[in-house]
Amino acid sequence: MYHPKPYQKCEMPEFSGTLGVLVLNGSLKHKSESSNTEELAELVIENMKSHSEIDYEIIRLADKNIPAGLGFKESEDDEWPKIAEKIKKADIVLFASPIWWGGRSSLMQRIIERMDAFDEEYIHGGRNTLLNKVAGIVITGSEDGAQATLSSLMSMLTFMNFALPPQCAAYWVGEVGQDPKDDRERRLKNKAVENMAKTMARNLVFYAKLLKDHPIIEK
């Protein structure tokens, strides 16, 4: 099981530029509604700021038009190609999802399906354009399923070429059978989750900085 640990500081690698951070939030709610998943992702972002200059964007997938399909562009108003561009530019990508019956949301799953077309579009790159990027995962749910959800994402991410630093994930899940109305309140009181977010932020930034100066360069 996850053992809570106090947060510990560390020296950062030398890189002093700005890191690009992209959050893909698979919440089923639109931007106008508050999202537990987004709030936890924001906490990670906040903690990153103490380690580096960052330039970040949070995309609420529920507000985007991302049709099902196998192509790089599925329709005239398909917003996936723009998101794909942003993934390509980011140094750190956070995959943030609520849990629905033991798995990621349909919106997060859609993104994963569409990422399969990376290879087709970028003939001179494909998934290799994702090499030297760092991935992090944020999961929230009323109860159960966080580790199943994040572990399945991890296996996809490693084969997509992302680097996964130690403690690359933060999650909150409550006790089974509680009233979901209090989820937010219980999450905010949870000290272990706060420390997970801090350590995760530290390690994501550490690895992103390190890989800026020491990337894997294929030839």
Added chain:
Amino acid sequence: MYHPKPYQKCEMPEFSGTLGVLVLNGSLKHKSESSNTEELAELVIENMKSHSEIDYEIIRLADKNIPAGLGFKESEDDEWPKIAEKIKKADIVLFASPIWWGGRSSLMQRIIERMDAFDEEYIHGGRNTLLNKVAGIVITGSEDGAQATLSSLMSMLTFMNFALPPQCAAYWVGEVGQDPKDDRERRLKNKAVENMAKTMARNLVFYAKLLKDHPIIEK
């Protein structure tokens, strides 16, 4: 997510004999120590008693010698063959396991590996000797992983020929990052888990009785 429901009664099928119930408890603790998993399994057993005469046995796997291997009998003092006999005689088998990093315990996993040899030993039966038996699942853990653990068991059980009634499982998991010392206390207060155990007990007995009079008979 799991939605807690009040317990509801139902009429039982006519069968009035005694049902044999076997619990395989994969807790890492020996019989002398209390086990959250076993207590929840016992609660299911208690509730079964109000629906049928039952004859039950709980096997604490931590107290048995069950070596790793692929054969039906792996050593002189291998206790698996006796357990296999008990499984064959039971009408209802409960697979009860704690969660360790998102999966069943090594003791429960060992049982599953050994069940693979059912086919070899019983040439005129194999997994088919498990047809018309009903399976239930009991899972406990300090936090997260219940549904991943029970779902993986379900897929094995269906291919092994067990019937899985509606709500065939009961589980308790706590909020992430809490002190495991209070797990038992929080579990005992959890009304949703109590109702899961009640409904599960009702449905397991219903199906076991129904299949006694209406088994699938292959030819």
Added chain:
Amino acid sequence: MYHPKPYQKCEMPEFSGTLGVLVLNGSLKHKSESSNTEELAELVIENMKSHSEIDYEIIRLADKNIPAGLGFKESEDDEWPKIAEKIKKADIVLFASPIWWGGRSSLMQRIIERMDAFDEEYIHGGRNTLLNKVAGIVITGSEDGAQATLSSLMSMLTFMNFALPPQCAAYWVGEVGQDPKDDRERRLKNKAVENMAKTMARNLVFYAKLLKDHPIIEK
């Protein structure tokens, strides 16, 4: 692992009416394109016909408008409520999905998210309207992930109140790293998959007939 078995016949319960069968196909392809998942579901349907009169419908989810959300009806042209009606009327529901990175497709996941609202709409029923229905699962993928995908569906289905007969699933997955262009051809040659479909069809019909005359009736 799954051990292939020859198909065996059995006597069916007495019920002689027509069984309603609904297939929800989560393939990412539209109806105009052939789908491995649908062809395997059709094979299950074909085999059902030798055991019972059936009335069936296959819904290609890629052709329906099913928006993300938590309500019973999310927009004027939301097609989920009609699908929900069909689920309520069916005796057997097949959940058919391709595998995408170890999990069900976004279209199948969407259905599961929308099923969460069953409870809200049917105040005098909710998930209980699904009691005494039988579920089956069909999974196909170029390689790996069938059991993870079907097991996660099973855990959702049991808590939704579906009955899961022995061998309630059929799947095809190929060897890792093969050319997906030949998937169909290799699947069609696979004798084990054909037998899975046959046994699954037999058991789904057996249980559906049995539950017609012996349902769990809550009070």
Added chain:
Amino acid sequence: MYHPKPYQKCEMPEFSGTLGVLVLNGSLKHKSESSNTEELAELVIENMKSHSEIDYEIIRLADKNIPAGLGFKESEDDEWPKIAEKIKKADIVLFASPIWWGGRSSLMQRIIERMDAFDEEYIHGGRNTLLNKVAGIVITGSEDGAQATLSSLMSMLTFMNFALPPQCAAYWVGEVGQDPKDDRERRLKNKAVENMAKTMARNLVFYAKLLKDHPIIEK
């Protein structure tokens, strides 16, 4: 799905010392018998040698006495403490497991349970002694379950503080329903698996070298 890719070379970081590599093989077979899992792990080791001096050891867990339990040392002849020492000394640890019903073997699961005691024993270290180590995963199975097995290991490994480089895993799984007697032969012919092993070896060595000179140092 996993898309096979040709292997590509890359420059390595400067570190020129010897890297310690430990393989934990959870095969159910003893050393005297050949193991698919071990052969694939050996292929990864072979490929590492072209990138660095390495000093490696493969532990066949089936040959060790590792009792179930929660303590650091469970009995007089408990061999876990020695294995724990070796993990502490290694730069790269490979977790190699066969698949049994969608999950890791009982022997690999046992190791994971015992790793939970790292925290207790090393009061001034615990899981933090695992920081800056690199983990890789090797999975083989007759059919299905590789990604579920490796993904569940990944989630445990990240929280244990291991770094997971891009493409940190290699696996072989065959088509469903084939004769396991030919598994080895089919695996050896599989070009995609060979490339997975090569890229994995390259990335594990790259990260291990990089972290030797640029470790995270907590204070």
